[in-house]
Amino acid sequence: MKTMKKILACGVLGVLLLPQTHGYAQVTTTGDDVTNVAHRGASGHAPENTIAAFDKAVEIGADYIEVDVHMSKNNEVVVIHDATVNRTTDGEGRVNDFTLRELHQLDAGSWFSDEYKGEQIPTLGEVLDRYLGEIGILIEVKDPANYNNMERFVAIELIKRQLRKPTDEEVIVQSFDHASMERFHNILPDVPIGVLVSNNPNGISDEQLKAFQTYADYTNPNHLMVDQDLVTRIQDHGMQISTWTVNDPNRMEELVEYGVDGIITDFPDRLQDVLQ
Secondary structure (H helix, E strand, O other): OOOOHHHHOOOOHHHHHHHHHHHOOOOOOOOOHEEEEEOOOOOOOOOOOOOOHHHHHHHOOOOOEEEEEEEOOOOOOOOOOEOOOOOOOOOEEEEHHOOOOOOOOOOOOEEHHHHHHOOOOOOOHHHHHHOOOOEEEEEEOOHHHHHHOHHHHHHHHHHHHHOOOOOOOEEEEEOOOOOHHHHHHHHHHOOOEEEEEEEOOOOOOOHHHHHHHOOOOOOEHHHOOOOOOHHHHHHHHOOOOEEEEEHHHHHHHHHHHHHOOEEEEOHHHHHHHHHH
């Protein structure tokens, strides 16, 4: 499995493998090193965050699947992007108002195409059990402030599968909620962490990067704010950059030239073509 931790190839393993020792390290990335991350699975080809989309990503040859997680009413970690089931299922209501049994009864595929009728909302555990060892898994923790101890419940799913210390970057956890990622780092300090950053005209300051590097291995911004300077500064702060969500091959090529470490896309097949 290709790893997002390209620093290993640069011989500075000791700098970045342990989250508590984040330091400065120049990272050199080539097109061959860019990690292909299937956003919500190969969501350009199959309904997002379903087994069908994840299987398609494996078939295409992506390096990672990105999965979004919320919590059910009975504290199960479930794979769905929105806080409600309205957009991607035939149900209505907030995810955390449904038990896992009720969520499994919803159709999470027909909205995309009749071909996918009957696709279910999977649990994080189901995804881990099905894909560990076959493809990397990038877990995005959604709206953790709306749930009680969500970080702990995600950590439990990893611990059950002996993932306190993932090897070869097989699992990475990220969120827009940076305080949540600090908490998760304190629970499982050997699990790689990413901080997501929305498009911001003010960019990302060095002060922010210094704060991120105390607990995170990745700073993952919206691609609209990514230029050569940002890539260099993130990597100079001892972190990697995987940018999202990039579906235009021309922009993919530009980002590869900047030296990004990973690209998150709905169409991992397009990125495959760019990287070949």
